[in-house]
Amino acid sequence: MDVSHLIDxxxxxxRQAVTLDDGHCLVLAGAGSGKTRVLVHRIAWLIQVEHVxxxxxxxxxxxxxxxxxxxxxxxxxLQIPSSGLWIGTFHGICHRxxxxxxAEANLxxxxxxxxxxxxxxxxxxxxxxxxxxxxxxPPRVVQGFxxxxxxxxxxxxHIEHNGNPLTMQMVEIYRTYQGACERSGLVDFAELMLRTVxxxxxxxxxxxxxxxxxxxxxxxxxQDTNTLQYALVKLLAGGAKTRVFVVGxxxxxxxxxxxxxxxxxxxxxxxxxxxxxxxEQNYRxxxxxxxxxxxxxxxxxxxxxxxxxxxxxxxxxxRIFSAYNEDEEAEFVVGRIQDWLxxxxxxxxxxxxxxxxxxxxxxxxxxxxxxxxxxxxGGLRFFERAEVRDALGYLRxxxxxxxxxxxxxxxxxxxxxxGERTVAGLRETARAEDLSLWDATRRQLAAGNLTxxxxxxxxxxxxxxxxxxxxxxxxxxxxxxxxxIRRTDLIQHYLAREPADRAEARQENLDELVRxxxxxxxxxxxxxxxxxxxASFLTQAALEAGEHQGExxxxxxxxxxLHSAKGLEFPLxxxxxxxxxxxxxxxxxxEPGRLSEERRLxxxxxxxxxxxxxxxxxxSRRLHGQxxxxxxxxxxxxxxxxxxxxxxxxxxxxxxxxxxDSGGGLPALGSRVRHAKFGAGTVLTVEGQGENARIQINxxxxxxxxxxxxxxxxxxx
DNA sequence: ATATAGAATCTTTTT
DNA sequence: GATTCTATAT
Numbered sequence: 001m002d003v004s005h006l007i008d009x010x011x012x013x014x015r016q017a018v019t020l021d022d023g024h025c026l027v028l029a030g031a032g033s034g035k036t037r038v039l040v041h042r043i044a045w046l047i048q049v050e051h052v053x054x055x056x057x058x059x060x061x062x063x064x065x066x067x068x069x070x071x072x073x074x075x076x077x078l079q080i081p082s083s084g085l086w087i088g089t090f091h092g093i094c095h096r097x098x099x100x101x102x103a104e105a106n107l108x109x110x111x112x113x114x115x116x117x118x119x120x121x122x123x124x125x126x127x128x129x130x131x132x133x134x135x136x137x138p139p140r141v142v143q144g145f146x147x148x149x150x151x152x153x154x155x156x157x158h159i160e161h162n163g164n165p166l167t168m169q170m171v172e173i174y175r176t177y178q179g180a181c182e183r184s185g186l187v188d189f190a191e192l193m194l195r196t197v198x199x200x201x202x203x204x205x206x207x208x209x210x211x212x213x214x215x216x217x218x219x220x221x222x223q224d225t226n227t228l229q230y231a232l233v234k235l236l237a238g239g240a241k242t243r244v245f246v247v248g249x250x251x252x253x254x255x256x257x258x259x260x261x262x263x264x265x266x267x268x269x270x271x272x273x274x275x276x277x278x279x280e281q282n283y284r285x286x287x288x289x290x291x292x293x294x295x296x297x298x299x300x301x302x303x304x305x306x307x308x309x310x311x312x313x314x315x316x317x318x319r320i321f322s323a324y325n326e327d328e329e330a331e332f333v334v335g336r337i338q339d340w341l342x343x344x345x346x347x348x349x350x351x352x353x354x355x356x357x358x359x360x361x362x363x364x365x366x367x368x369x370x371x372x373x374x375x376x377x378g379g380l381r382f383f384e385r386a387e388v389r390d391a392l393g394y395l396r397x398x399x400x401x402x403x404x405x406x407x408x409x410x411x412x413x414x415x416x417x418x419g420e421r422t423v424a425g426l427r428e429t430a431r432a433e434d435l436s437l438w439d440a441t442r443r444q445l446a447a448g449n450l451t452x453x454x455x456x457x458x459x460x461x462x463x464x465x466x467x468x469x470x471x472x473x474x475x476x477x478x479x480x481x482x483x484x485i486r487r488t489d490l491i492q493h494y495l496a497r498e499p500a501d502r503a504e505a506r507q508e509n510l511d512e513l514v515r516x517x518x519x520x521x522x523x524x525x526x527x528x529x530x531x532x533x534x535a536s537f538l539t540q541a542a543l544e545a546g547e548h549q550g551e552x553x554x555x556x557x558x559x560x561x562l563h564s565a566k567g568l569e570f571p572l573x574x575x576x577x578x579x580x581x582x583x584x585x586x587x588x589x590x591e592p593g594r595l596s597e598e599r600r601l602x603x604x605x606x607x608x609x610x611x612x613x614x615x616x617x618x619x620s621r622r623l624h625g626q627x628x629x630x631x632x633x634x635x636x637x638x639x640x641x642x643x644x645x646x647x648x649x650x651x652x653x654x655x656x657x658x659x660x661d662s663g664g665g666l667p668a669l670g671s672r673v674r675h676a677k678f679g680a681g682t683v684l685t686v687e688g689q690g691e692n693a694r695i696q697i698n699x700x701x702x703x704x705x706x707x708x709x710x711x712x713x714x715x716x717x
Numbered sequence: 718a719t720a721t722a723g724a725a726t727c728t729t730t731t732t
Numbered sequence: 733g734a735t736t737c738t739a740t741a742t
Contacts, residue, residue, distance in 0.1 A: 063731060091732045115732080189732045224731095258730065356728050358734090378730085412718090419718055543732065563729045585728055601729080624727060625733045724738075 003049050006041055006077070010034075017277040018042045020245075021050070024237075024274035026222075026265070027247040030308040031293075031607035032284030032569065035247045036066075039218060040073040042245060043085070046216055047078065054084035056215040058236070061089055062224055064544050066567070070220070086214075090229055091189055092543060094196040098187070099529035101206060105199045108185040110400055110535060113542035117384065118405045119143060119188045125408065126177045129427065136166075137173065146174045150190035151226045151259040153197060184404040184436065193228045200235045211239030222248030222268070226259040230267065237272070244272060250304045251297050254563060254601050257594070265304065282308045282607075284569050286315025289613050292643045293606040299638050300596045308607075317645040318606075320636060321616040326577075329618045330366040333574050336614060337372060337557060340572055347373055350557045351570035353605050355583040359576060360559050367557060377560035383545040387494060387506040388513050392541055394484045398468045399534045401438035404430075408437070414493030417457035425454075438465075464488070477533050478518030485510050562605045573609035575602075578617040579630040602635040615639075672717040673697065680717050 007015050014034055017027050018041045029035035043059060046052040061067045071087045086093065095113070102109045114122065123146065124139035149159060156175040161167035181187065187195065200207045217236050219225070225233070237244045246268060253262040268274065282290055290310050297303070323329035337350055352363050360376050367374045382388060390413055396406035412418045430440035441458055444450055450458065464487060472480060485491065491510060494503040517537060526536040558570065562583075577583055584598035606613060617632045667673050667683045674680050681699035695714070 089732065095732095113732090116730095192732080255730075257728085358727070361734090415718070417718075421718095545732080561729065582728095587728065597729095622733080718742100720740105720742080722738105722740085724736100726736085727734090 001048065003045070006045050006048065010037075010041065011281055013277055013279050013281070014038050014041075017245075017279075018045050019049075020275055020277075024244045024272040025246070025277060026268060026272075026274040027245070027277045027279060028265075028304065028306055029247050029249050029279040030282060030306055031249065031252060031604070032282040033279035033308070034283060035249075035279060036070065036073070036220075038279065039220060039245075039247055040070060040077060042218065043070075043074050044077040052215060054082060056213060057085050057218070058093070058214040058216065059085070059087040059218040059220070060093060061087075061220045064089055064092070066220060067092070089543075090232070091192050094192040094232075095539065095543060096525060096529070097196050097199070097210075098192065099526075099531065101199060101203075104203055104206060105195050107187065107195065109530070111185045111187050112396060112400065112403060112535070112538055113192070114181065114186040114188040114405060115384075115542045115545065116143075116189070117389065118186075118409070121408065122180060122186075122405050123173070123177055126173055126180060129431075130173065130176060132169065132173070137169065142170060142173050145170050146177060147188075147190045148259060149174065150188075150194045151228050153194060153228045153231055180404065183434075184402055185400060186403065186405060190228075193232065197228055197231050197235065200232075207235060207238070210236055211242055214239075215241055215243065217242060217244045219244070219246040219248075222246040223250050223253040223262050223265055224248075224255050224260045225264045226261055230261070230264045234271065244268075244274070246274075249306075251300075251306065251600055252566065252604050254566065254597060254604060256597050278306055280306055280308050282310045282312075284610050285310065285607060286312050286611060288315045288317055288643050289606065289609050292318045292613070292639050293603050295640050295643070296599060296606065296635055296638045297603040300599050302596055316612055318639060318643055319612075319614045319645050319647055320639075321614060321647040322632070323616060323618045324620065326362055326618045326621045329576060329616050330362040332616060333363060333576060333614070334366040334370050334372065336574070337367075337572075338370060341372070345571065346555050347557045348555045349571040350574075351565060351568065351572070351608055352557065352559045352574045352576060353562050353565050353608065354559075354576045355562060355585060355601075356577075357561060363559055363576070367559075373554060373556045374559055375554070375556040377558065377564045381545045382509070382512070383541040385506075385509055387490065387509055388541075390490060391481065391485055391488075391510060391513055392538065394465075394468070394488060395481065395534065396538060397438070397465055398472055398480075398484070399532075399538065401465070401469075402436040404437045410488075411437075411461060414489055416461060417453060418461060422450075422454045422458065425450075472534075476518075477520055477537055478514055480534075481514045481517040485514065562601050565608050566604050569608055569610055571609075571611045572614075573605070573612070574614045574616065575605045576616050577621075578615045578633040578636050579621065580633055581628070581630050582621070582623075583633050584635070599635065602633075667695065667714055673714040674717045675699070675714055 017038050047054055067088050071082055075082050098105050120143050123143045127137050156171045159171050248265055250262050250265055287310055290308050321332050323332055357378055393406045393409040396403050426437050426440045429444055430437050491507050494506045520537050522533055522536045588594035588598045620627055620629050671683050681697040683697055
């Protein structure tokens, strides 16, 4: 068989990784060095050349998008459907394993997945029921605590609290929350992983089964793995014949704050003694862009070492624009996009990247004014929208009345007169008699000790759910969804409560949900695992909340955070808001170790650019309703002068504008002032306005000081 | 039980 | 400044 198409167009390093015929492998893949390509070709090589059964290959990614792309490209290369091959996200794979062995994992076979929003509600309810102060134990923080412990593979019994009462209390919440999950048959995202690891750890037979099956385990974005994910890899790789092939880039590790451990790359080297292959040839960016990115990341001292190079053209210098304020910055960016479009290029070739989501608004407005189509990444996805979740809550309750999280969500949405007091009574009964809320409701109705109003309201609710349940058997999923929406009057609920446009959008989403249910196709795996159509649908909604909302890709300018830009590329890239405090973010500057992650973020952002890269910052910016004066990001300063072109040098601007700015009584940024006690100095920062403004001055003799405008007497020098 | 005003918050995100 | 949650009044 001719297999040249698998290796012909690869470079030496790529080919070495793809064809490696023994042992484990670590591919250190720089940005734009063709890492997905290597993974895909590797899988094809194993199957076509080494005649490995597709059943023996497990490929794991972090996102559904990456998994789908990988599957698509493998099929394209092999020209056959990739059945038997396990490609999926960590959570997807774990979910599958748990479905197949729910009994051994001590799980109800009908368990459902609890997504973050429901998890938050359940944590909050747990805290309230334990009569703890939500101020002292903010649900968001507790949720983070629980997830972080789970991501580290730790159960309540094994948490070291060292007698710290706060920690001990958190542990109790974790314990109680977990109990509630068990009772309701709910599994949160972290639990999917933890249960799987425990299942394999405690069932040697099961473990051996998977170890024997998966001769090849491949992991994408290895630098993003957390403790638990690495534990899973180690378990699966415990088989004598298992070969592990991981791909990653320590310079692109930007998820440390959510538990990712870059150290896993180093651990992998120690634990597995892999062949290390470096992919350092970049096929994406110009030499200038690459060199600039290299110089920035060079300021990190915790690197494994890697230097990207390219055969590409020198290209244009990296352009730096210093804007007067954030509006001017947006105008500038849009102006350059217009130039780009006028030169005949596409909107979709443009990426506008920023550190935080709040920055998108300015660019949206400016693009809207200029009539340029754009798309903002991030925000709520289809299955995360409140109306969709409300409707699905009913479906969940109909499907499994034990689902307390679903019960709480829908019991009074739309409002039907079941208030906080009534529900509290239900919780009380449920806790006292160890029942689900649903059973507690029926018990109370039967006991007949409810007041008239609550009795009627609860009775109507129970009747509604029961009648839906009775019809579930002979109604398909789409029909069921339709019935739920119609009988619950959800649409009217939104119409009555919200402005018309908002409510209409919700209505459209509910229509879309019906359509999604109608056209839902159960996967073979789910069917084999014995899942009902409904369970399958609910699982998909939780596990792939994503881009269901139609493939309206269109030709749009792409607006997104630096984090969501990872893995993407654009001919033209803008990195906006390059200011100290914003990027690197203030909070990252304050915490040790976080700064190098911010720098990696800058590196990720810069290496998205193929042809042209702009960095911009604003001298003043309205943030949280206050005008802030910042200095350019240190990352801008780390660029070598010969690679950049200042579009408007900051110094000239400050001087030119000095008279205008000082009109309000505040000294201009960069201007020279004299203080009675501290002597002469340069204004570094001005925060706020009027008498309350805080001014930072670098005094020639006394050093840097913060002064309050109302008290300090400053004279222009 | 619900409507409204006031307060608190304001990195990054996938599953 | 905008949003989102919470406390209070009706």
